[in-house]
Each structure stands twice: as structure tokens, then as C-alpha cells.
Amino acid sequence: METPIAGTIVRDKIRESKLACVGLASIRELNRLVGEIEEESGQRFIRMEMGIPGLDPPEIAVDGEICALKKGVGAIYPPFDGIAYLKYEISRFVKRFLDTDVQPAHCLPTVGSMQGCFLSMMMAGRRIKGRDGILFIDPGFPVNKKQAQVLGLPRESFDVYDYRGDRLHDKLEPYLSTGRIGALMYSNPNNPAWICFTEKELGIIGELCTRYDVIALEDLAYFGMDFRQDTSRPGTPPFIPTVARYTDNYILLISSSKSFSMAGQRIGMTAISDRLFDSTGDGLATWFGSDRFGYAYIFGGMYSLSSGVCHSSQYGLAKLLEAVNDGRYNFVEAVKEYGDRARTMKRLFTENGFSLVYDRDEDQPLADGFYFTVAYPGFTGAQLVEELLYYGISAISLETTGSSRTEGVRACVSLTGKDRFEELGDRLAKFDADHQCGRRAMG
Numbered sequence: 001m002e003t004p005i006a007g008t009i010v011r012d013k014i015r016e017s018k019l020a021c022v023g024l025a026s027i028r029e030l031n032r033l034v035g036e037i038e039e040e041s042g043q044r045f046i047r048m049e050m051g052i053p054g055l056d057p058p059e060i061a062v063d064g065e066i067c068a069l070k071k072g073v074g075a076i077y078p079p080f081d082g083i084a085y086l087k088y089e090i091s092r093f094v095k096r097f098l099d100t101d102v103q104p105a106h107c108l109p110t111v112g113s114m115q116g117c118f119l120s121m122m123m124a125g126r127r128i129k130g131r132d133g134i135l136f137i138d139p140g141f142p143v144n145k146k147q148a149q150v151l152g153l154p155r156e157s158f159d160v161y162d163y164r165g166d167r168l169h170d171k172l173e174p175y176l177s178t179g180r181i182g183a184l185m186y187s188n189p190n191n192p193a194w195i196c197f198t199e200k201e202l203g204i205i206g207e208l209c210t211r212y213d214v215i216a217l218e219d220l221a222y223f224g225m226d227f228r229q230d231t232s233r234p235g236t237p238p239f240i241p242t243v244a245r246y247t248d249n250y251i252l253l254i255s256s257s258k259s260f261s262m263a264g265q266r267i268g269m270t271a272i273s274d275r276l277f278d279s280t281g282d283g284l285a286t287w288f289g290s291d292r293f294g295y296a297y298i299f300g301g302m303y304s305l306s307s308g309v310c311h312s313s314q315y316g317l318a319k320l321l322e323a324v325n326d327g328r329y330n331f332v333e334a335v336k337e338y339g340d341r342a343r344t345m346k347r348l349f350t351e352n353g354f355s356l357v358y359d360r361d362e363d364q365p366l367a368d369g370f371y372f373t374v375a376y377p378g379f380t381g382a383q384l385v386e387e388l389l390y391y392g393i394s395a396i397s398l399e400t401t402g403s404s405r406t407e408g409v410r411a412c413v414s415l416t417g418k419d420r421f422e423e424l425g426d427r428l429a430k431f432d433a434d435h436q437c438g439r440r441a442m443g
């Protein structure tokens with residue numbers, strides 16, 4: 001059977017990869033395999049397996065960083081918890097876009113929000129004796145679970161698909177009321193499903209976190225990228241939805257990788273609620289030398305992880321945030337392109353026999369953004385990942401994200417510009433035609 005990518009090459013490379021199941025490989029493993037198939041076949045894939053920003057970093061950030069480097073900051077250790085200029089701008093950013101007050105002292109940069117996630121789980125899981133569990137509201141970013149595993153923290157999870165709206169309350173409460181959960185984590189907008197929690201759902205999460213003293217770890221890796229409402233004007237409603245308006249027991253993890261196209265600089269932001277920062281926990285002193293949460297966070301946690309964040313990146317991000325906060329740079333407008341791509345790419349998939357897996361936020365159609373999820377009749381997600389390789393399309397299985405929708409795959413739009421849409425459409429049409437006739441490339 002003839003496929004856009006020669007079957008012999010795909011099969012050989014899969015065999016050589018020694019992966020037990022290609023469809024269940026991690027993002028990075030798949031990324032490597034697809035690179036090898038591309039090299040051998042000389043053909044470009046429609047690469048949708050990895051969430052890499054596909055846009056240029058803002059000039060303001062680049063110039064800010066170059067300027068700082070030229071002034072010699074590269075020779076000097078930055079403060080663990082961030083330079084004052086950046087802490088001030090993070091606090092202002094949180095106020096202007098989330099309508100939430102967090103003191104600059106409680107805002108800190110991290111080495112990507114990835115490190116922020118690691119550090120926040122490390123602290124939240126050791127804050128109160130016996131309350132070391134992390135509850136993941138799935139589907140989720142697989143690496144976050146790996147982080148909890150590396151930290152030795154017990155993990156629990158459930159797929160939120162069937163528990164949207166009011167139903168979330170009754171699903172969540174039994175986990176939190178056990179007394180073994182130190183923190184719950186979710187991303188909003190969600191990687192991989194791009195669901196966005198409604199204000200009602202965030203209210204439920206917030207209220208239960210307060211009632212059971214569980215920290216909400218809100219991963220805002222795709223900050224401001226729900227394009228259905230215009231949240232791009234600083235200090236003006238509507239504000240970006242956040243649990244911080246419903247509880248004072250939160251840590252916000254904000255990435256600059258996607259919203260600001262700064263993934264390579266590995267700088268993210270953490271904002272710890274004022275109350276939590278100043279609170280104490282009976283589990284902290286043994287691990288971090290202090291029972292004060294904020295102090296332990298910085299002088300026990302941050303110190304031992306990386307002792308701060310690249311000095312010049314901090315200046316680059318601070319300069320950008322200043323422009324964003326002042327309304328001189330509209331970061332949402334700069335990344336709206338992803339929403340436009342998703343709209344067209346979803347159409348190409350659904351016109352060719354695929355269906356959307358996660359498709360609603362309560363009664364609203366899902367937003368178009370960085371990711372979407374699709375399924376094709378007769379395939380599990382893992383099988384679909386493998387079969388799509390023969391058609392020059394790469395994605396990851398939803399099964400690897402804790403989703404109970406094992407029939408689906410996650411597609412990321414970031415590396416597929418408009419110039420590739422025709423090719424994507426052709427490959428999907430061929431896929432559909434072949435499978436309507438009952439042919440399968442993977443055998």
C-alpha cells in the first residue's frame with residue numbers, strides 16, 4: 001500500500017527505535033523518531049507532537065536582555081528570588097491581567113515554569129505532615145506527573161471530561177476531604193485538551209481548596225490564550241479567569257514560553273498568594289530549615305534547585321512585562337495566530353472523517369488555541385499516532401496525558417503555518433480514503 005511516507009522507512013525506524021509501543025511514546029521520544037524518519041525519507045512531516053512556540057520572541061525582550069548582558073550582569077549572581085524590577089513587574093502583571101493582588105516579594109522568576117511546577121509541588125507536598133499527595137485534574141502535561149514521581153510524592157488523578165460544571169464539586173470533594181492531598185494541579189487553558197475552566201468551575205476549586213487547606217497549583221502555561229474574549233487590555237475587564245479570585249490558597253505558575261514566545265530563555269514566573277506565603281506548615285522545617293512557607297520556598301527550595309534564574313533573562317522578561325503592563329505591547333495579539341491555525345486545522349481534520357474529542361466548555365464550544373484533540377473511527381489513540389506517521393503527520397496519544405479518552409490524540413498547531421495547510425488537507429484526505437476502504441499501513 002502506498003502512503004505519503006514510504007512504509008518501509010517508517011517500519012524500519014520504528015523497529016530501530018526499540019520503543020515498546022510507538023503510540024505511547026513520550027513527546028521527546030516521538031520527536032526523535034519523527035526527526036529520523038524525516039531525515040531518511042527526505043520529506044517534511046506536519047509536526048504536531050511537541051508544543052514548541054513557532055513565533056519569534058518579542059524584540060523588546062531580546063533588546064532588554066542584550067542591553068543587560070552588555071552592562072555585565074552575566075558576571076553577577078542574581079538574587080534567588082529575582083531582581084526587584086522583575087518582581088515588581090510580575091506583581092503588576094498579575095494585577096493588571098488577573099485582577100489579583102500579590103506583593104512583589106511573593107512573585108519570583110523560575111527556570112521556565114517547569115521549574116516553578118517542580119518547586120511548588122516540592123513545597124506543597126511537604127508543607128503539612130501526612131498531606132503529601134498531589135491531585136492532578138486530568139488530562140494534563142505528562143511531565144508534571146513525572147515531577148511528582150521524581151519528588152516521591154503520591155499522585156492521584158481523574159479525567160475531568162465527565163465532571164464539568166456543578167459535577168466537579170462532587171468529584172473533587174472526596175479526594176480533598178481525605179486529608180492526604182497537599183495540592184491539586186491543573187493547566188488552564190488545558191494542555192492537551194484546550195478545555196478552559198469556567199468561572200463556576202474555578203469557584204468550586206477555590207472554595208474546596210480553602211475548606212480543606214489544599215493548595216491550588218494553577219498552571220497558566222498558556223496565559224491569555226483563550227481568544228474567545230478580549231483579555232488583552234491591561235487593567236480592563238474582562239480579566240483572565242483564575243482560581244486566585246476564589247481562594248487565597250494558591251500558587252500561580254505562569255510561563256513565558258508560549259504567550260511571549262520565549263521558550264529558549266527558560267524563564268517563567270511564580271506568584272504565591274500573600275496569605276500562603278506568610279503561613280507556616282508543620283512539615284516544612286525538617287526539609288527546608290524553616291516552618292515559614294515563603295521563607296522555606298526561597299531559602300530552602302529555590303536555593304537548592306538553581307539558586308536563581310539567569311540574570312540577563314530576568315531583565316529581558318522585565319522589560320517585556322513593563323511594556324505589556326503599560327499597554328505598549330499586546331502579547332495576546334502577537335499569538336492569536338495559533339487560534340487562526342487551530343480553526344482551519346480542526347476543519348481539515350473533521351472534513352476528513354476525524355471527530356473532536358474534547359469539544360465543549362460546559363455549554364460553549366471549545367476555544368481555538370494551541371492544541372486540539374481528535375479521533376478517527378476504529379482506532380485507539382495509540383494506534384492512530386502510529387498510523388498517522390505513514391501519512392507524514394505526528395501527534396501524541398491522549399492516553400499518555402491521563403485522559404480516559406483512549407481513542408484520541410493531541411495535535412499541536414504551533415509548527416504548522418498556513419503554507420502547509422494544503423499538504424495537511426491532502427494527507428488527511430488520503431488517510432480517510434484509505435481507511436474508508438479498510439486499508440491500514442501499520443499492518
Ligand SMILES: Cc1ncc(COP(=O)(O)O)c(C=O)c1O
Binds near residue numbers: 112114221263267
Ligand atoms: C501545561 C504546561 N505547563 C508547563 C509547561 C512548561 O513551560 P515552560 O517552558 O515555561 O517551562 C508547559 C510547556 O509545554 C505546559 O504545557
